[in-house]
Amino acid sequence: MSEGDTPASVSMSETTKISSGSGGFDASRISEVKAWLASQFDAAGKEVPEFEYTPRSIAHLHSVATVSQAKTQAATIVANDFRQKAAEYRAQVWLFVAARIREILEHVGLAQESLTPNVVSSAQVLANVANLLNIRDTELSSYLVAIADLSLRRTAVEEKRTKVQQESKVLLDYTRKAIARLTYLKRTLGQLEDETPPREAQIEHWKTNMTIMESKERQYLQQYSNFKAMLNRVGYSPDISHGVLVELAEHKKGLEKQTKPILDTLRSYQDLPPDKALAALAIEDKKRQYDAAEKYLEDVLQSALAPSN
Template sequence: MCEKLNKVNSWLSAVFGDQPVPQFEVNTRTVDLLHQLAQSSEARCSETALLTEDLRQKAAEYEAEGAHLRDVLLQGVGLSHTSLSKPTSDYVSALVDVAMVLGVRDTSLGSFMPAVNNLTGELLEAEKAHRTLERELRALRKRLGAALVLRRNLQEDISRAAKSQAVESAKAEEKLLNMDFITAKAKELANRRERAEAQLASRNMDKSITHQAIVQLSEEVATLKQEIIPLKKKLEPYMDLSPNPSLAQVKIEEAKRELVSV
């Protein structure tokens, strides 16, 4: 813990330089995190130093090779940078720029061709990836269109369902109100019937004149009328005969007695 804390403090002092190091809570977690950051920073600084040294060496090599080529051109051919025409100087500058863009060591054809081939391969891969992305994009657009259509249909279904639910809720509420009214009315009628029955019972009403008894008597009368029909048909041939006064008198007396008994 103390060793890590000392390393963290030295690293923070190096990072902030003349500025004061911000205060932080010293605990195991913060010290471990800062120690990891210090190690990562030192590793990156070491890699950067190595890369810088390599670039310096390459720059020195390029300068030496350039000086050698200038000497060859000057001593062997008698050409110098100042003796070149402007178009030639422009061509040389363009050639150098292309070499720098391609990242080749020199401007020879043997260096340019592999670099161009690599760029061509990268271009073909990029075009292939672009076509793949276009296909995926078209597929995504189709799925997006289908999803939007489905979303619109769902919204319409939800809207219709909400309206239908509102109508059904109104109908159910109306039915509940009607049911409450009918229930209250039925209770009221039942109470009235009970009071009426109690009132009739207190008055010793004859049950033979109740509605139920009258309905039953009416049904019996209707049945008797149906039974009398065939008897009337049997008596029709005798209706034209002259009546016997004594027998008629007897029948009249029987009918009077039956009427009195009824």
């Protein structure tokens, strides 16, 4: 952006939101104006302010952009021409200076043809060193400044090289650890691959056992269901515990003790004289006692097996 274009563009950018006109205008001009504004403000390190484009502002900015681009192109052409002329002038100056120096050296008897080979080689070495150090003359101060600058660059390069070497050592350490870790993982993977076949066989064995166990489980569940149904049919109640069964066994033993003398008495009647009337009465009496004892035992069992309310 030229100095003559800056106030106009800035005055337009500093305006607040301008309402857009109702009439349409060329979209290509808008894109050209936007691109031109973006390039100019980017060159200044700023962002393009926000504003609405109207036909009047677009026309004004487009004319300013056209003039600015034309001036910029003309300035670029002139600058390139000046650069070319400056390069040609410097080349001519150096040629003139070289010719003048050669003429002065010839007048004082220091022409290249009159110098010894050692002097010529020394001068060439000085010139080569000057070119290498990128200095324009061969004075001692210029050499010292160039050598000092070269020493500083060498120090900076050595510092960078030291830093790079340290980083390389760290990376080498990381690489060694990674290789060791990779070796350990490969060894572990090999062990796992070796252990895979027996593990798979063991898993298959477990699967077979699980199938058998599942079938057994179904069988036991069916048996449990059958036993539960049978216990329900006979009137089994969860209230009948081991203690109740022990108590019933004690009652049974007591009844057996009571009925045993009666049975022994009945058996002893077999040895009595054949008095049928007395024997029949005695037998009937003992049968009644035996039946009463059995009925008592049955009542006790039924009362124990009866489900509690």
